[in-house]
Amino acid sequence: MTAVREIRLKSRPNGVPTHDNFELATVDLPAPGPGEVQVKNLWMTVDPYMRGRMNDVKSYVPPFQLGAPLEGGAIGEVTLSNDPSLKPGDLVQSNLGWREGFNAPAASVQKLETAGLPPQAFLGAAGMPGLTAYAGLLRVAALKDGDIVFVSGAAGAVGSMVVQIAKAKGHTVIGSAGGAEKVAFLKEIGCDEVIDYKAEKDLTAALLRAAPKGIDVYFDNVGGEHLEAALAAARPFARFALCGAISMYNATELPPGPRNLVQMVGKQLRMEGFIVSTHWDMMADYHRELGQWVKEGKVTWRETVKEGIEKAPDAFVGLFKGENLGKMLVKLA
Amino acid sequence: MTAVREIRLKSRPNGVPTHDNFELATVDLPAPGPGEVQVKNLWMTVDPYMRGRMNDVKSYVPPFQLGAPLEGGAIGEVTLSNDPSLKPGDLVQSNLGWREGFNAPAASVQKLETAGLPPQAFLGAAGMPGLTAYAGLLRVAALKDGDIVFVSGAAGAVGSMVVQIAKAKGHTVIGSAGGAEKVAFLKEIGCDEVIDYKAEKDLTAALLRAAPKGIDVYFDNVGGEHLEAALAAARPFARFALCGAISMYNATELPPGPRNLVQMVGKQLRMEGFIVSTHWDMMADYHRELGQWVKEGKVTWRETVKEGIEKAPDAFVGLFKGENLGKMLVKLA
Numbered sequence: 001m002t003a004v005r006e007i008r009l010k011s012r013p014n015g016v017p018t019h020d021n022f023e024l025a026t027v028d029l030p031a032p033g034p035g036e037v038q039v040k041n042l043w044m045t046v047d048p049y050m051r052g053r054m055n056d057v058k059s060y061v062p063p064f065q066l067g068a069p070l071e072g073g074a075i076g077e078v079t080l081s082n083d084p085s086l087k088p089g090d091l092v093q094s095n096l097g098w099r100e101g102f103n104a105p106a107a108s109v110q111k112l113e114t115a116g117l118p119p120q121a122f123l124g125a126a127g128m129p130g131l132t133a134y135a136g137l138l139r140v141a142a143l144k145d146g147d148i149v150f151v152s153g154a155a156g157a158v159g160s161m162v163v164q165i166a167k168a169k170g171h172t173v174i175g176s177a178g179g180a181e182k183v184a185f186l187k188e189i190g191c192d193e194v195i196d197y198k199a200e201k202d203l204t205a206a207l208l209r210a211a212p213k214g215i216d217v218y219f220d221n222v223g224g225e226h227l228e229a230a231l232a233a234a235r236p237f238a239r240f241a242l243c244g245a246i247s248m249y250n251a252t253e254l255p256p257g258p259r260n261l262v263q264m265v266g267k268q269l270r271m272e273g274f275i276v277s278t279h280w281d282m283m284a285d286y287h288r289e290l291g292q293w294v295k296e297g298k299v300t301w302r303e304t305v306k307e308g309i310e311k312a313p314d315a316f317v318g319l320f321k322g323e324n325l326g327k328m329l330v331k332l333a
Numbered sequence: 334m335t336a337v338r339e340i341r342l343k344s345r346p347n348g349v350p351t352h353d354n355f356e357l358a359t360v361d362l363p364a365p366g367p368g369e370v371q372v373k374n375l376w377m378t379v380d381p382y383m384r385g386r387m388n389d390v391k392s393y394v395p396p397f398q399l400g401a402p403l404e405g406g407a408i409g410e411v412t413l414s415n416d417p418s419l420k421p422g423d424l425v426q427s428n429l430g431w432r433e434g435f436n437a438p439a440a441s442v443q444k445l446e447t448a449g450l451p452p453q454a455f456l457g458a459a460g461m462p463g464l465t466a467y468a469g470l471l472r473v474a475a476l477k478d479g480d481i482v483f484v485s486g487a488a489g490a491v492g493s494m495v496v497q498i499a500k501a502k503g504h505t506v507i508g509s510a511g512g513a514e515k516v517a518f519l520k521e522i523g524c525d526e527v528i529d530y531k532a533e534k535d536l537t538a539a540l541l542r543a544a545p546k547g548i549d550v551y552f553d554n555v556g557g558e559h560l561e562a563a564l565a566a567a568r569p570f571a572r573f574a575l576c577g578a579i580s581m582y583n584a585t586e587l588p589p590g591p592r593n594l595v596q597m598v599g600k601q602l603r604m605e606g607f608i609v610s611t612h613w614d615m616m617a618d619y620h621r622e623l624g625q626w627v628k629e630g631k632v633t634w635r636e637t638v639k640e641g642i643e644k645a646p647d648a649f650v651g652l653f654k655g656e657n658l659g660k661m662l663v664k665l666a
Contacts, residue, residue, distance in 0.1 A: 052599070060569075060599050223595060236393075245595045257590025262556060262578045264606030266385070266393050271604045273597030 001028045002038070005309045006069040006099035013054055016320055021054070022313040025069075031080065032103040037092070038080035039109065041332045044097030044309075045073040045123040046316040047157070048246050060275055070098035073128060074332075075112060075119045086111060091119055093127075100309050100332055115291065124157050124327030125301040126290060128276055133161035133219075134286045135279035136241040140272050141217045143169065148211055150174045150230055153221030154191065155182035157327040158243060160301060162219045163191050168298040174210045176203075176226060178322050185302065185325055197226070204229040214238075222246050228258035234269050242273040246320065302326030334361045335371070338642045339402040339432035346387050348585045349653055354387070355646040358402075364413065365436045370425070371413035372442065374665045377430030377642075378406040378456040379649040380490075381579050393608055403431035406461060407665075408445060408452045419444060424452055426460075433642050433665055448624065457490050457660030458634040459623060461609055466494035466552075467619045468612035469574040473605050474550045476502065481544055483507045483563055486554030487524065488515035490660040491576060493634065495552045496524050501631040507543045509536075509559060511655050518635065518658055530559070537562040547571075555579050561591035564602070573604040579653065635659030 003026050010023040032038045050072055053064045064070055074097035078090040083106030086092065092109040096102045112119060117126055124130065136158075137143045149166040153159040154175030166173045167190040175191040177183060178198040186194045193210035200206040207215075207229045214235035220227055223245025230240060264271065293299035304324040306315040312330045319328055336359055343356040365371045383405055386397045397403055407430035411423040416439035419425065425442040429435045445452060450459055457463065469491075470476045482499040486492040487508030499506045500523040508524040510516060511531040519527045526543035533539040540548075540562040547568035553560055556578025563573060597604065626632035637657040639648040645663045652661055 227594075242598050244598055254592040254595070256592050257594040259587040259589050261560075261590040261594075262587070264604065265575050265577055265608070266606070268393075268606050268608055268611060270606075271597065273599070273601050273603075275598070275601055278601060 004100040009064045039076040040101045041074045041076040043075045043120040044330045072097035129157035130161045132158045132276040140241040140274045141239040147216035148172045149217045150215040151219040152176045152226040164299045204232045207233045231260045231263045236267045240271040304328045307331045337433040342397045372409040373434045374407045374409040376408045376453040377663045405430035462490035463494045465491045465609040473574040473607045474572040480549035481505045482550045483548040484552040485509045485559040497632045537565045540566045564593045569600045575606040637661045640664045
């Protein structure tokens with residue numbers, strides 16, 4: 001028997017999540033059953049989309065259950081194996097984060113080949129957030145030569161990959177983020193123009209200054225006022241990839257949408273929401289291109305790391321305060 | 334010299350247009366110059382998009398000039414010709430409506446072959462509004478087998494063609510319009526479910542009742558609350574074709590957008606604005622299909638006709654009061 005700690009959903013957040021919504025519990029793992037492996041988690045991820053699963057509403061993923069451990073991406077190491085496909089020491093990726101370890105059927109975890117990257121990169125730049133950026137830009141927004149790209153939440157896990165992928169492909173990129181540290185980071189990774197939205201009274205005016213010719217692609221991570229600014233700055237036939245609206249995840253009353261949505265008609269704009277799981281088929285292409293970009297020094301990433309399972313609620317709550325530069329991660333071992 | 338009357342823009346409307354914004358003037362047409370024709374207009378159209386051109390703002394078409402005659406689609410008959418390509422008696426289509434007659438280079442008007450349809454149909458079902466419906470459904474909304482279609486402004490020139498084209502292609506169609514006469518008309522042309530939006534307090538609830546399985550395509554002619562209802566009722570991967578938002582054309586302050594726009598992410602919805610002129614290339618296909626549908630009795634249309642150039646402002650203002658069933662036209666001769 002191995003004692004492991006896990007984070008459970010104690011109560012559903014009403015608005016912004018707080019520590020009271022979570023509880024830390026310890027459970028004993030028995031020996032793994034036939035066909036099962038026992039995994040010690042090394043890293044887990046916290047992502048904004050998890051906020052949606054904390055509500056008791058039907059969505060594209062089922063809600064988290066009260067009293068049960070939360071779920072999410074994790075990288076772990078096999079410690080015991082009752083299946084020939086995996087052996088102790090193998091690295092595996094699973095959706096069983098928010099816990100220090102688990103038993104699971106070998107087929108329910110995925111063996112990880114890191115190809116020289118640090119394993120936690122597969123929770124960020126080389127994982128779901130990176131593919132989100134890649135699929136959103138290339139497929140959803142149908143990025144084409146010469147497009148001017150605007151991205152909000154640009155210093156986050158997804159946003160910072162959008163910036164770098166667009167730059168690697170030769171585009172002019174305008175990024176928006178909040179605060180001096182994030183602004184500096186965005187300049188460092190090659191953003192042509194950076195908007196510190198916390199320092200701007202009129203976001204539309206700021207975007208029109210940063211993109212005097214207008215924008216062709218908007219990658220939306222935040223919703224709200226940013227979307228209104230992007231509509232105002234959009235050139236004819238611009239495409240918007242809507243990835244999530246972190247400004248709304250904690251809203252208890254839905255705020256009104258952009259007042260200038262009608263511009264979509266005259267400018268013939270396209271707006272499309274997407275979920276990364278629809279685009280898993282692009283992962284091999286993405287990894288091939290990413291490997292090349294990393295080798296050429298065109299793409300890099302940052303991590304904001306909290307240590308210990310007990311810090312996982314901190315890490316999650318911090319996402320909504322903008323505490324992360326790049327990927328927010330929790331190191332578990 | 335021939336005296337003809339024309340309607341000029343006297344002042345720019347602030348909000349809903351009134352008769353004070355227009356003036357009737359009489360001008361003398363000289364004999365047509367070399368390469369020119371003289372045309373007597375028989376029919377002219379009034380369309381909601383003209384409201385936008387009455388504002389002094391840059392848009393996809395330049396604004397109308399104060400003191401000059403307005404412009405818009407017209408069908409006329411050549412009375413004098415100084416060009417071998419046209420002869421007296423030929424029917425021509427032009428953008429020189431809002432006047433009883435004009436001189437113009439022969440190349441600037443288009444000879445009309447009616448193929449057995451009444452000539453004014455080319456201002457409606459067989460013209461720009463019909464192609465708007467066809468291109469919006471087939472190309473912009475990418476209509477596919479089994480889609481459930483919702484259309485607002487369904488009794489109008491564009492909307493009533495959307496209903497019938499979708500029905501001719503075998504779809505379930507929900508239409509929204511205001512008032513008993515329009516509701517009866519929509520049932521007559523085969524709408525499966527009709528929403529009288531003027532009689533409904535909660536449009537979203539009404540749409541969910543009319544489309545319990547949800548909708549796959551929304552053809553938006555009105556914007557505002559209808560768009561919010563469509564987002565709520567949308568099934569995953571639904572596509573919205575935004576054709577115009579008559580509810581906003583006269584707005585002096587832009588109203589907020591839909592509060593539930595964030596649903597676009599989780600449901601992976603697509604929303605695309607369009608202008609019919611981008612899709613002229615589909616006209617031949619449309620005329621071929623339309624001819625077949627008319628022959629089979631699957632498509633018909635209604636006209637609301639005002640008589641005399643002096644009634645053109647009435648006709649135009651009436652569009653925003655919902656006075657038209659089908660295409661609003663002015664008969665000039």
